[in-house]
Amino acid sequence: MQQEKQDLTTGSLGKKILFFSIPLMLSNLLQVLFNMADVAVVGRFAGATALGSVGSTTTFVTIFTDFLIGLSGGINVLTALHFGARNKKGVADTVHTALLLSACGGMILLLAGSGFAKGILQLLNTKPELLDGAVLYIRVYFLGMPALAVYNFGNAVFSAVGETKRPLYYLSLAGVVNVALNLFFVIICKMDVAGVATASVISQYISAFLIVRALFKSNEAYGLCLHSLRISKDKAKDILRIGVPAGIQNAIFQIANLFIQVGVNSFSATMVAGNSAAANADAVVYGVMMAFYTACGSFMGQNLGARKKDRVRRSYLVSLGYSFGVGIILGFLLANFGETFLGLFTSEAAVVAAGMYRLTMMGRFYGFSAFMDCTIAASRALGKSVVPTIVVIMGSCVFRIIWVRTVFAYFRTIPSLYLLYIFSWGITGCAEIVYFIKVYKKQVAFEA
Structure with missing residues (x-):
């Protein structure tokens, strides 16, 4: 080949x-x-x-x-x-x-x-x-x-x-x-x-x-x-400087998700089973969206190295547009045709109905996670990884734990639990975009 x-x-x-x-x-x-x-x-x-x-x-x-x-x-x-x-x-x-x-x-x-x-x-x-x-x-x-x-x-x-x-x-x-x-x-x-x-x-x-x-x-x-x-000590330092914070962020995400699972477990066994079946959709949607985050890093990296600053910015915007669009489309399909998807994992009507609670709510919001994840990829393409990691840990990990212990603890409903996703994505995405713009202006836009 x-x-x-x-x-x-x-x-x-x-x-x-x-x-x-x-x-x-x-x-x-x-x-x-x-x-x-x-x-x-x-x-x-x-x-x-x-x-x-x-x-x-x-x-x-x-x-x-x-x-x-x-x-x-x-x-x-x-x-x-x-x-x-x-x-x-x-x-x-x-x-x-x-x-x-x-x-x-x-x-x-x-x-x-x-x-x-x-x-x-x-x-x-x-x-x-x-x-x-x-x-x-x-x-x-x-x-x-x-x-x-x-x-x-x-x-x-x-x-x-x-x-x-x-x-x-x-x-x-x-x-x-x-x-x-x-x-x-x-x-x-x-x-x-x-x-x-x-x-x-x-x-x-x-x-x-x-x-x-x-x-x-x-x-x-x-x-x-x-x-x-x-x-090479220099290259090892650069790889670890960008990669280790990203790895830690990914690991902490899973720990934060354990608190969400605890909230789900407070409902009936049917709801737990439905949530587990519907959660398989996350891997499908995120897997497709993640392709554009990888593209964002590769395109921005090459164009940054070639000192083509306008293509650096547009690589981010195009990748963000694609990832947002595909998230919205896949979410719409899951929200409207989710019973077929859930049927791959269970034949029980009650479990399918429970799973649709998650697919209906998450399907409306999947695309908005792109503003957080694609912007993180863009900041890392500019060599910045520590601050984006801190922001996402605070906005999407710590925030979710606090939400479960406060908002969900008060309402005790499944919608109040699933709503934490869109709020955490929104808060984190806004903060990540502000940081990216600041870094871009300093490192790329005003570069001699």
């Missing part, structure tokens, strides 16, 4: 950002579908206890994987910046440093997750009858953390240089293998929880191998070379 890259500093931004984002959307949606397949296989063929064990690890796993996604954001921004500036040495130093940092980060998460699995799951109030299976799942699944970190690294590099199709091909192949192995390990080998986790680990190493192999075969500046593998 011929190596591809795109110059994101020329041509129509509307057209390029759209076609750049489509493979990213498909990648994110495939990941969501494969994760759903994991749950479906273990639930259908291994029983309710195995399903509960895997399901009870969702928050735990998401905290760690979201941290890696945040770290890869720093890699994407820095690679795009040097690539746009035609700084071949900067690109090479960034890529080789990033690979080593990602591998080390994956190993640290492997050790931390495996070592503290039982204690953390107990803190998350995992039911005693599910605890042993959940711990086993985590300890096997986390063997794939180094591979997941390396794949995210490769995906970030390819996205930074304008190539989004190649990671999609690799993810598709690994996903098919994952589903096939799930069926083999669970049905044939009777491995239930361990089987699903083992299938995930193998598929993660396949995708990591393929993407790293492609980078080693590349003759471009972002290609890998064994004798160049070393950590």
Whole structure:
């Protein structure tokens, strides 16, 4: 397969950002579908206890994987910046440093997750009858953390240089293998929880191998070379400066969501089940919208490096418009045709009705989250990560906890709980936009 890259500093931004984002959307949606397949296989063929064990690890796993996604954001921004500036040495130093940092980060998460699995799951109030299976799942699944970190690294590099199709091909192949192995390990080998986790680990190493192999075969500046593998202190500092705050933000989001789940759990079992089924829509919608946030970072990074300040601003605005639009459209479809979607997860009419409470309210608001998330991506593309992270932690994490303890505690209705999303997105989005404008004017608009 011929190596591809795109110059994101020329041509129509509307057209390029759209076609750049489509493979990213498909990648994110495939990941969501494969994760759903994991749950479906273990639930259908291994029983309710195995399903509960895997399901009870969702928050735990998401905290760690979201941290890696945040770290890869720093890699994407820095690679795009040097690539746009035609700084071949900067690109090479960034890529080789990033690979080593990602591998080390994956190993640290492997050790931390495996070592503290039982204690953390107990803190998350995992039911005693599910605890042993959940711990086993985590300890096997986390063997794939180094591979997941390396794949995210490769995906970030390819996205930074304008190539989004190649990671999609690799993810598709690994996903098919994952589903096939799930069926083999669970049905044939009777491995239930361990089987699903083992299938995930193998598929993660396949995708990591393929993407790293492609980078080693590349003759471009972002290609890998064994004798160049070393950590540049400056590049490592820049990657961590942008990536670590983003990773921490993602992890804290999951912790804040635990408080929301506590609020949901105060209602009937039917409402809890309906909320759980409807929450699957979040991954679908956010996955599509996230493609435009990645595009925003890549396009702004390359154009910032090329010193094309007008395209820096327009890259943000076009990405924001696309992400807002697709959020509104998908939200409208879910709000009006949500029963069909919920039917994928339950056949009980009462649970579907309960799930529609969430889809109806969230469907109206999904698009507005773009003002927060796309602006955060834009600020990070300008090299600013700490302040946007503090703002989003205060506006969307701390605020949500306060809302649950005050507004929801007073009204005790499901609408009063779900309304916290639009209010937190609105407050945080406004603050993020004010900060971005300030940074843009200082760093780009008035640049000599």
